[in-house]
Amino acid sequence: MSHLRNKFAIPDQSVITIAGTVGVGKSTMTEKLAQSLQFHTSFEKVDQNPYLDKFYQDFERWSFHLQIYFLAERFKEQKKMFELGGGFIQDRSIYEDTGIFAKMHADKGTMNVTDYTTYTSLFEAMVMTPYFPHPDLLIYLEGDLDDVISRIHKRGRDMEQQTPLSYWEEMHERYNKWIEGFDACPVLRLNIKDYDLMNDDGAIEEIIAKIANKIHNKE
Numbered sequence: 001m002s003h004l005r006n007k008f009a010i011p012d013q014s015v016i017t018i019a020g021t022v023g024v025g026k027s028t029m030t031e032k033l034a035q036s037l038q039f040h041t042s043f044e045k046v047d048q049n050p051y052l053d054k055f056y057q058d059f060e061r062w063s064f065h066l067q068i069y070f071l072a073e074r075f076k077e078q079k080k081m082f083e084l085g086g087g088f089i090q091d092r093s094i095y096e097d098t099g100i101f102a103k104m105h106a107d108k109g110t111m112n113v114t115d116y117t118t119y120t121s122l123f124e125a126m127v128m129t130p131y132f133p134h135p136d137l138l139i140y141l142e143g144d145l146d147d148v149i150s151r152i153h154k155r156g157r158d159m160e161q162q163t164p165l166s167y168w169e170e171m172h173e174r175y176n177k178w179i180e181g182f183d184a185c186p187v188l189r190l191n192i193k194d195y196d197l198m199n200d201d202g203a204i205e206e207i208i209a210k211i212a213n214k215i216h217n218k219e
């Protein structure tokens with residue numbers, strides 16, 4: 001067992017999901033936490049997504065296809081976690097697909113009403129049931145819009161560079177509101193100004209201490 005998992009008595013079967021807007025640092029956090037806790041990872045596979053590029057070029061045409069694709073992928077990951085019995089760090093939660101992305105495109109008219117109704121009814125039938133366990137903890141990464149935008153630029157995915165700033169602004173605002181109402185599982189909020197996973201070797205231990213406090217209900 002990992003030294004830090006042992007030190008902070010993090011249960012072996014824990015499922016921890018990392019939420020936050022595009023570029024905030026979820027994948028990086030997923031990698032570092034999984035390494036330190038010796039947990040499995042569950043990543044969004046951006047390179048293999050057959051709709052994502054097309055979606056960024058034409059939201060109206062591809063919104064529904066993309067949401068169905070993400071729903072299927074996340075459900076398959078959920079099945080894998082169930083079969084392996086936990087011990088996972090998950091890069092993005094399924095709640096963000098509906099609470100942020102699908103809703104944003106429906107509100108803006110880039111997903112039509114019929115498609116949105118079909119998508120939400122499928123989502124509710126699949127996810128909002130007792131058969132779909134919630135994670136033990138959701139870590140919410142937050143940061144100033146400017147810092148998030150510079151990370152999107154630094155990462156350099158073409159489709160995201162060409163997307164107008166207003167898209168990321170709106171998403172950032174929606175995330176701020178969404179997390180205030182989120183109550184499906186315990187939440188640990190981390191501001192990206194308060195840790196540095198790239199240059200500070202001690203940062204991950206401080207984060208794991210906070211995770212332990214939340215999981216053991218100490219705060």
Ligand SMILES: Nc1ncnc2c1ncn2[C@@H]1O[C@H](COP(=O)(O)OP(=O)(O)O)[C@@H](O)[C@H]1O
Binds near residue numbers: 023154
């Ligand atoms: N703690 C950090 N400090 C500095 N840069 C970071 C940090 N975490 C992530 N980054 C950088 O920000 C960019 C986006 O990070 P990523 O983990 O891919 O975000 P997300 O998965 O939320 O979209 C990447 O270029 C990554 O190297």
Ligand SMILES: Nc1ncnc2c1ncn2[C@H]1C[C@H](O)[C@@H](COP(=O)(O)O)O1
Binds near residue numbers: 022044046096097160
């Ligand atoms: N449900 C989604 N709808 C639209 N776009 C989505 C959804 N989930 C993820 N995305 C996009 C956003 C980014 O361009 C990539 C990967 O997300 P990231 O936050 O960088 O991990 O997919």
